[in-house]
Amino acid sequence: TCVYLFRSAAEAGPHDILKLYNPQGSIINISPHLEPNTPNSCYKLEVVAADCNSEALDILCYSGEHYVLCPRLQGLEKKILIEAVETPAIVYEMKRQVESFREKLESVEHLSWLGLFKELSEGTNKPSPFYHKKTLRKTREECEHVREKFLQMSTLEISEEVRQYLKTPTFDNWQWEDAEIMVLLQVMYTDLDFIATFNIEPEVLQQFLYEVYKRYNNIPFHNFRHCFCVTQMMYGLIWLTDLKSKIDSIDLLTLLTSAVCHDLDHTGYNNAYQINARTELALRYNDISPLENHHCAVAFDILEKNENNIFRNLTGDQYKRIREGIIKCILATDMTRHNEILNRFKSILPVFDFSNKDHKDVLMMIMIKVSDISNEARPMDVAEPWLDCLLQEFYNQSDMEKLEGLPVTPFMDRDKVTKPSSQTGFIGFVLLPLFIELANLFPCLEQHIIDPVRKALDYYTEMEKALDREKVNRAQTTCGNMDKHKFSTILNYTVSFAINVYHCKNDKISRKRRTLSSDKNSVKVRR
Numbered sequence: 001t002c003v004y005l006f007r008s009a010a011e012a013g014p015h016d017i018l019k020l021y022n023p024q025g026s027i028i029n030i031s032p033h034l035e036p037n038t039p040n041s042c043y044k045l046e047v048v049a050a051d052c053n054s055e056a057l058d059i060l061c062y063s064g065e066h067y068v069l070c071p072r073l074q075g076l077e078k079k080i081l082i083e084a085v086e087t088p089a090i091v092y093e094m095k096r097q098v099e100s101f102r103e104k105l106e107s108v109e110h111l112s113w114l115g116l117f118k119e120l121s122e123g124t125n126k127p128s129p130f131y132h133k134k135t136l137r138k139t140r141e142e143c144e145h146v147r148e149k150f151l152q153m154s155t156l157e158i159s160e161e162v163r164q165y166l167k168t169p170t171f172d173n174w175q176w177e178d179a180e181i182m183v184l185l186q187v188m189y190t191d192l193d194f195i196a197t198f199n200i201e202p203e204v205l206q207q208f209l210y211e212v213y214k215r216y217n218n219i220p221f222h223n224f225r226h227c228f229c230v231t232q233m234m235y236g237l238i239w240l241t242d243l244k245s246k247i248d249s250i251d252l253l254t255l256l257t258s259a260v261c262h263d264l265d266h267t268g269y270n271n272a273y274q275i276n277a278r279t280e281l282a283l284r285y286n287d288i289s290p291l292e293n294h295h296c297a298v299a300f301d302i303l304e305k306n307e308n309n310i311f312r313n314l315t316g317d318q319y320k321r322i323r324e325g326i327i328k329c330i331l332a333t334d335m336t337r338h339n340e341i342l343n344r345f346k347s348i349l350p351v352f353d354f355s356n357k358d359h360k361d362v363l364m365m366i367m368i369k370v371s372d373i374s375n376e377a378r379p380m381d382v383a384e385p386w387l388d389c390l391l392q393e394f395y396n397q398s399d400m401e402k403l404e405g406l407p408v409t410p411f412m413d414r415d416k417v418t419k420p421s422s423q424t425g426f427i428g429f430v431l432l433p434l435f436i437e438l439a440n441l442f443p444c445l446e447q448h449i450i451d452p453v454r455k456a457l458d459y460y461t462e463m464e465k466a467l468d469r470e471k472v473n474r475a476q477t478t479c480g481n482m483d484k485h486k487f488s489t490i491l492n493y494t495v496s497f498a499i500n501v502y503h504c505k506n507d508k509i510s511r512k513r514r515t516l517s518s519d520k521n522s523v524k525v526r527r
């Protein structure tokens, strides 16, 4: 309370730092035990204005021993791995301790007792300026809980109905929880015969999937569920196009694993932000696809450990090929390379040859790109919640850019973007042209992915028009000259729009919920 008194007396903000000096010029503690001062020997109060970018907190959070400890521990682990092959339990325990130490350092709420941190978002819509400093990583408890569930369920026999459903682009990701999603990923590796062909031990696949799960962060869009959706679309495309008869199993394994790993450790801020904010990633990768380089590096970091390495029984040459392929695929997901890759694909399409390695490489890049942005090819009630997640992540970034005085990415600005306006441009100029080229090679995709995307475009175009009309009408209303006829038109429109939304919602309610259940040896359907 003492600090608050001084704070309000000095009209200091909640993040400003107060320094109190005694008449001798030494800093003293602000406490109820302060000696009274006299006009001749005054205390001096200094207010250090807080900057959202404040170095003070960074120093508090990131100095100390953590950064020294991490590389030391990594070096030690490597050494032990070389000598002992498997990581001993004691190293895991040490890692756990370092991890929890890091969690404590990265979250800043615990500093509130210092008076340095106060939740800014109280009562206002302002985001916390420390959003990016908050821990995005999953907690150990969360991970272990999911791991246990996953291992329990992993031996279940999955019903034929689910296995077939999993091969279709209409698959609804929202019906499954994380542990179930991991089981479904396991099913994909099994049903594409990877287990048998590459001699992948089930425990290694489970360990790999668990590590992947762990290293997707808790952020609105680029999370583990997005990883699943992209992988599931890739899986669907492989079956729909009968790709097994056209390319070999190493390429198929490359495609599926690239999809699984393609956004590992995404923090919810895109490359433009990384570069403008000069983040560690941008520095490390010299502004060249910092995120995609990182996702890929994390993937191979996971695979470095023998117990996670699903490729450990491959020959040296096979491993080399798969590594090269995964790097190519993941780096291709950088949208700034969109036109370059699409144009390459267009130029080879008339003479496309599945036995030509260059052609195949471009096709694989196109396939992961299609899968990555394929939400709109899904049924409306599956796709629409994803748009809300994406906008939430975008808005977070633009809020941060505003707070940090960085250039604001226009399509992320909550003051400029609406749901339909963000979609019509994206679908019309980016998504459809890409999907159409892939469907040129595989005409069977027309009905499965092009038709739904066209429907989505119509839907958002209508919504955009409705919003524009509403804007015009609102302007007229405020002018006070709206006539009865116009009013009834708007009313009709609003009512029909509401009915549409209502139908959509109703569909969602009546939809069956499925779950892989651990008490039955098959899939349970729940309402």
Ligand SMILES: [Zn+2]
Binding pocket: 226, 230, 262, 263, 372
């Ligand atoms: Zn992605």
